[in-house]
Amino acid sequence: MSRARPGPRHSGRIELAPEAGPGSLTFESMTPADVDDVAAIEEASFPTPYTARMFHDDLRGGQPACWWVIRHDDARGDRGRAPIVAYAGYYLRRDRAHLAKIATHPAWRRRRLGEGLLLSTLLAARGQGADSVTLEVRDGNTTAQRFYVKWGFVLLRRFEGYYEDTGEDGLILAFTGLADRRTAGWLERELAGIAIVPPG
Numbered sequence: 001m002s003r004a005r006p007g008p009r010h011s012g013r014i015e016l017a018p019e020a021g022p023g024s025l026t027f028e029s030m031t032p033a034d035v036d037d038v039a040a041i042e043e044a045s046f047p048t049p050y051t052a053r054m055f056h057d058d059l060r061g062g063q064p065a066c067w068w069v070i071r072h073d074d075a076r077g078d079r080g081r082a083p084i085v086a087y088a089g090y091y092l093r094r095d096r097a098h099l100a101k102i103a104t105h106p107a108w109r110r111r112r113l114g115e116g117l118l119l120s121t122l123l124a125a126r127g128q129g130a131d132s133v134t135l136e137v138r139d140g141n142t143t144a145q146r147f148y149v150k151w152g153f154v155l156l157r158r159f160e161g162y163y164e165d166t167g168e169d170g171l172i173l174a175f176t177g178l179a180d181r182r183t184a185g186w187l188e189r190e191l192a193g194i195a196i197v198p199p200g
């Protein structure tokens with residue numbers, strides 16, 4: 001595998017809805033200082049979560065991975081400590097990215113943040129040369145399947161009993177044509193149209 005190249009940033013921002021008041025959501029690279037917060041969301045999101053150590057190992061460059069976070073800065077506190085509300089990571093091999101993780105903090109779900117993160121992540125992978133993105137999803141995770149299918153992922157393959165912890169089948173989904181300018185334009189327009197209202 002070749003190491004992922006730091007690609008151009010397509011956009012660092014996901015819009016908050018006007019009624020959300022001042023503040024911002026930013027899409028940025030994950031750093032080691034982010035790992036504890038990410039691991040807490042991971043723990044709340046997956047039956048067999050990555051540990052903090054696994055994230056640290058990936059960030060140290062053991063594998064060609066690209067990890068991203070979304071921070072919510074409510075414009076009241078210290079910008080540097082703006083909490084992480086979602087994250088995603090993929091491994092890149094030539095023009096194929098494999099989305100290893102994507103999760104929204106439970107308090108922020110169903111507010112379109114996941115979509116903002118997914119589209120930002122697809123565009124980031126494109127910026128690093130990816131033309132397709134694959135992922136594995138549990139047969140029972142119908143929420144995630146709807147989420148991916150809504151954005152053009154299609155079923156490639158089913159692996160029976162793929163997940164050892166529950167015995168569930170694993171589905172491989174794929175998004176293709178990322179290198180096409182029209183696809184990128186569509187993703188950028190859709191991303192620009194997402195406006196999120198924070199919880200509470």
Ligand SMILES: CC(C)(COP(=O)(O)OP(=O)(O)OC[C@H]1O[C@@H](n2cnc3c(N)ncnc32)[C@H](O)[C@@H]1OP(=O)(O)O)[C@@H](O)C(=O)NCCC(=O)NCCS
Pocket residue numbers: 045046102103104105108109110111112113114115116135136137138141142143144146147148150
């Ligand atoms: C999957 C996940 C990332 C979606 O994040 P989110 O921020 O809640 O998603 P969004 O609000 O952007 O929803 C986008 C679309 O996903 C689908 N979706 C999201 N949550 C859903 C739910 N509870 N029920 C049904 N569909 C849902 C819908 O199609 C939704 O669009 P709609 O609101 O127009 O119907 C989030 O549920 C999560 O973190 N789950 C735990 C981790 C996980 O399973 N990750 C994927 C592993 S493969």
